[in-house]
Amino acid sequence: MPLIAETIVTTRNLxxxxxxxPLGLIKDGxxxxxxxxxxxxxxxxxxENPVAVANHVEDVRIYAGCLTGRRAWPVRRAEKVDGxxxxxxxxxxxxxxxxxxxDDLRPRFICSVVATGNHRAWSGYNRAQAAVxxxxxxxxRLNMLPVEKxxxxxxxxxxxxxxxxxxxxxxxxxxxxxxxxxWRAERNSVSG
Numbered sequence: 761m762p763l764i765a766e767t768i769v770t771t772r773n774l775x776x777x778x779x780x781x782p783l784g785l786i787k788d789g790x791x792x793x794x795x796x797x798x799x800x801x802x803x804x805x806x807x808e809n810p811v812a813v814a815n816h817v818e819d820v821r822i823y824a825g826c827l828t829g830r831r832a833w834p835v836r837r838a839e840k841v842d843g844x845x846x847x848x849x850x851x852x853x854x855x856x857x858x859x860x861x862x863d864d865l866r867p868r869f870i871c872s873v874v875a876t877g878n879h880r881a882w883s884g885y886n887r888a889q890a891a892v893x894x895x896x897x898x899x900x901r902l903n904m905l906p907v908e909k910x911x912x913x914x915x916x917x918x919x920x921x922x923x924x925x926x927x928x929x930x931x932x933x934x935x936x937x938x939x940x941x942x943w944r945a946e947r948n949s950v951s952g
């Protein structure tokens with residue numbers, strides 16, 4: 761199994777519009793692979809402007825926010841690529857696409873790191889932050905996973921939230937649970 765680094769990827773189209781999306785980047789030797797689903801704004805932007813920035817953030821609201829329609833996070837210009845760095849980034853990688861492996865569902869953009877930035881020290885995720893990150897992955901796949909898997913994993917992750925969440929993690933969890941409740945309501949209306 762390859763190493764996957766959970767990041768917030770920023771891409772920019774040629775008009776200068778920045779798109780912010782949570783994506784797991786796949787380690788491949790000296791390269792990182794971005795594999796956005798088709799169709800997606802990230803995919804469109806990479807085809808138009810083949811660079812990206814992988815942002816490493818401590819504030820898990822950014823992951824939850826991207827999945828729940830809250831994408832207005834402050835950015836600044838990247839240094840080496842025509843991209844954007846999240847102001848909340850603890851560190852970042854500036855990436856350029858070296859080649860593309862086409863696929864109808866998830867093309868793979870093989871990227872080189874052309875610049876990095878470390879902005880402040882980071883002590884790692886606590887249990888609640890890790891739970892929000894895992895819940896964000898589940899929420900991004902609600903219609904792809906079996907209902908039982910989603911429900912059992914959310915119940916387990918809720919333990920970490922109830923025991924260790926601060927206000928930021930609780931807010932992020934709340935946003936994700938709003939999305940889950942809408943998914944549950946939709947399922948119940950279809951089956952009822």
